Amino acid sequence: MEQWRRLVAEYETGLGNLITPPGEAPAPGGDRGAxxxxxxxxxxxxxxxxxxxxxxxxRAGARGPLTERGPDPARVAASFASDxxxxxxxxxxxxxxxxxxxxxxxxxWVRTHANYPHHRTRLLRLLDLHDGADxxxxxxxxxxxxxxxxxxxxxxxxxxxxxxxxxxxxxASGPGDAARGGPLVRVRRREHVAxxxxxxxxxxxxxxxxxxxxxxxxxxxxLEGVRVLDLTRVIAGPVATRALxxxxxxxxxxxxxxxxxxxxxxxxxxQSKRSxLLDLHDxxxxRHAQELLDxxxxxxxxxxxxxxxxFGLRPPPGIVRARVSAWGDDGxxxxxxxxxxxxxxxSGIALLESADGRTPGALPAQALDHATGYLLxxxxxxxLAARARDGHGSDVTAALARTAVWLLDAGxxxxxxxxxxxxxxxxxVSHGHRPCxxxxxxxLPRADDHRAPAHPWGSDHATW
Numbered sequence: 289m290e291q292w293r294r295l296v297a298e299y300e301t302g303l304g305n306l307i308t309p310p311g312e313a314p315a316p317g318g319d320r321g322a323x324x325x326x327x328x329x330x331x332x333x334x335x336x337x338x339x340x341x342x343x344x345x346x347r348a349g350a351r352g353p354l355t356e357r358g359p360d361p362a363r364v365a366a367s368f369a370s371d372x373x374x375x376x377x378x379x380x381x382x383x384x385x386x387x388x389x390x391x392x393x394x395x396x397w398v399r400t401h402a403n404y405p406h407h408r409t410r411l412l413r414l415l416d417l418h419d420g421a422d423x424x425x426x427x428x429x430x431x432x433x434x435x436x437x438x439x440x441x442x443x444x445x446x447x448x449x450x451x452x453x454x455x456x457x458x459x460a461s462g463p464g465d466a467a468r469g470g471p472l473v474r475v476r477r478r479e480h481v482a483x484x485x486x487x488x489x490x491x492x493x494x495x496x497x498x499x500x501x502x503x504x505x506x507x508x509x510x511l512e513g514v515r516v517l518d519l520t521r522v523i524a525g526p527v528a529t530r531a532l533x534x535x536x537x538x539x540x541x542x543x544x545x546x547x548x549x550x551x552x553x554x555x556x557x558x559q560s561k562r563s564x565l566l567d568l569h570d571x572x573x574x575r576h577a578q579e580l581l582d583x584x585x586x587x588x589x590x591x592x593x594x595x596x597x598x599f600g601l602r603p604p605p606g607i608v609r610a611r612v613s614a615w616g617d618d619g620x621x622x623x624x625x626x627x628x629x630x631x632x633x634x635s636g637i638a639l640l641e642s643a644d645g646r647t648p649g650a651l652p653a654q655a656l657d658h659a660t661g662y663l664l665x666x667x668x669x670x671x672l673a674a675r676a677r678d679g680h681g682s683d684v685t686a687a688l689a690r691t692a693v694w695l696l697d698a699g700x701x702x703x704x705x706x707x708x709x710x711x712x713x714x715x716x717v718s719h720g721h722r723p724c725x726x727x728x729x730x731x732l733p734r735a736d737d738h739r740a741p742a743h744p745w746g747s748d749h750a751t752w
């Protein structure tokens with residue numbers, strides 16, 4: 289059995305009795321070539337994640353091209369490497385800021401992530417560097433620093449730094465051990481009577497099905513009529529909600545006005561969604577956010593545990609609550625920040641992908657992010673299909689570190705792999721004039737374009 293089929297089977301087994309028994313997985317079309325070529329089976333991970341979503345869509349009622357054949361490897365590879373194909377007025381974008389990347393330390397290597405201004409500021413303050421410090425100054429400071437100590441110090445300061453480990457070191461660590469537990473996507477059904485907060489000091493016991501709205505399914509769009517409130521950033525969460533939008537859902541992404549989202553990143557993953565701004569520190573905006581939440585069928589977040597509670601937001605009974613995280617809900621790193629590149633470094637992937645056996649490397653795409661996004665979307669689709677049958681909501685969770693475990697354990701490594709191939713011009717589509725945005729076509733089978741190009745960030749009204 290191919291690795292990507294094993295991933296689909298593992299996903300479906302982990303859902304337990306939420307779904308019907310799987311049939312034979314469809315075979316992907318196209319020549320795999322060197323797309324997403326790496327030491328680890330990155331293309332198998334990508335095909336398996338997209339296939340899991342296609343099969344979930346079939347269980348939710350989809351028919352036609354979405355379920356009749358597997359995803360095309362070239363299209364999937366292009367979608368996963370979309371940041372490398374993205375063009376704004378014909379110009380490529382730089383995926384990482386100057387202070388993001390690998391740096392030598394006194395005891396090995398670390399990887400930093402400073403794409404957002406606040407993460408950059410916290411990193412510089414942690415290392416007692418001035419605000420205008422460049423990459424060379426950062427490298428000089430890190431060269432005399434203990435990476436092991438810096439990793440923990442950064443977590444306490446809200447900065448993003450991971451020590452580069454071997455796979456064996458990661459497995460033996462507390463967070464590595466925690467990442468190995470549980471399924472790729474965890475779906476917990478809420479079959480109890482929920483307690484709904486109506487006002488401060490008052491509570492009412494209501495069944496889960498009280499807030500369930502009917503789905504207006506079609507064969508090509510099984511999520512027609514579903515409202516998805518998207519409170520995610522960066523890649524995994526936006527990829528998940530973009531996939532739900534491609535399946536027909538009405539997706540409203542809501543961001544705080546500060547910090548602003550990275551422009552190119554939003555244009556690369558914001559297709560088929562609306563984008564609005566609300567400041568949850570403002571009482572009026574919090575009430576508005578609660579109204580949106582009360583009208584939603586799905587809530588997708590990328591926040592750390594407890595973030596919504598701190599603002600007093602209460603998801604209504606019957607809603608499907610989905611959350612993506614870097615490290616998972618358990619273990620010593622459950623509350624830490626993280627990104628795909630950081631998980632690759634900490635888990636041992638970076639050393640396995642080294643070009644010379646000494647300097648850390650990386651997968652040819654943010655494959656953990658994209659795969660986890662599609663897997664989370666598959667879990668949401670299955671949870672919605674179950675809710676349509678009995679009215680009960682579910683909690684759906686996925687983590688980049690758990691996806692990394694699958695990739696590390698998959699087998700089929702190819703240390704002599706060729707250089708990753710670049711999909712041809714047929715893998716991209718262009719829209720707009722100011723700027724003209726060229727992005728990868730959707731990964732879902734036979735979807736030649738997204739339902740709509742990404743709206744400018746924050747340009748829509750926060751309303752259903």
